[in-house]
Amino acid sequence: MSAYRVASRYAKSLLELAVERNELDQVNSDMTAVLSLSAANSSFSDMVKSPVISSEKKTEILKSLIGKNASALTLKFFDLVGEKGRTGFLPEMATAFLRLRNEHLGIQIAEVVSTIQLDDELRNSFKSIVKEISGKSKVNLIEKVDANLIGGFVLRVGDKQLDESIKSKLQQLRLDFTQNLYEKKY
Template identity: 45%
Template sequence: MSIYTVASRYAKSLLGLSQEQGNVDAVKADIEQIIAVIQANSQLQTVLKNPIISADKKYAILTALFDGKVNPLILSFFSILVKKGRGDLLLDIAQEFIREYNEAKGIVKATVVSATALSENNLNNLASKIANEINAQVVLTNTVDPSLIGGFVVRIGDRQVDASIAGKLNKLEKFFVNQGV
């Protein structure tokens, strides 16, 4: 079974449990915190992936890190994960949980790459226009790539809209090459 399939099943289970208990938003906030901690700590990632370290030891480490800081449901979930030998997939499962949560709430993540940083007003206007186009709530992040020269590139899932000067110049170059000019 692929990592994605396993992560998706566990994430859906956690999402379903948190929905039943009526604390989905709190669990999501805790999961975001857990993702940040795991990504920032390579030693924790190594411990979780090490098959030699016992499940009890892994759970004790997770409990020491997160007890009293996250919803008890999450700690119970950790217990199940490590006992089933899936501690190595904790980060993947947490990230999949966020994706599942966003899908359930109709939230779409998008990225806009621009030659210079966009103002908060421009980001909000662009997010609003994208939201109207795709009929979903949009969380837009901005990254800067000076090689675009001007304009921007918007990525939503597997779709991309290139409205950059560099992109237009590349299209123009390909046109001339195909025309034999």
């Protein structure tokens, strides 16, 4: 079974239990901690995917790293994942959980890359554009600054991208000039 399917199934179950027990915020912070550990430390990812380390040891390590402030539901989830031998999919499960949580709460994640730091007026403009594109009322805007764009912005909403940067316009112009559209008349 693919990693996406496994992660989605476990994440969906965890989300349903978290909503049922009113622990959605706590489980969300636990899954965010798992993702940040996975991104910041490659040895953590190697540990959860290692076939040499036993599932019990992996669960014990997970509980010691996350367990200080983790909810009881998250700790039980770690036990279940370890029991089933699925700890290698834990980072994917955390990603899937966060995606499903945002869908459940009606939050659209969008990323805007610009050459300057956004002020409140621009930020609100981008949020209204994202609301119009996605049809969702809540928007979480991730802002990044990239001076290589020269000017303009790149807005990503789900699998859609709006590229209004000077860099991409120059690249398109360069591509247009490489095509020889000149025809001899004689």
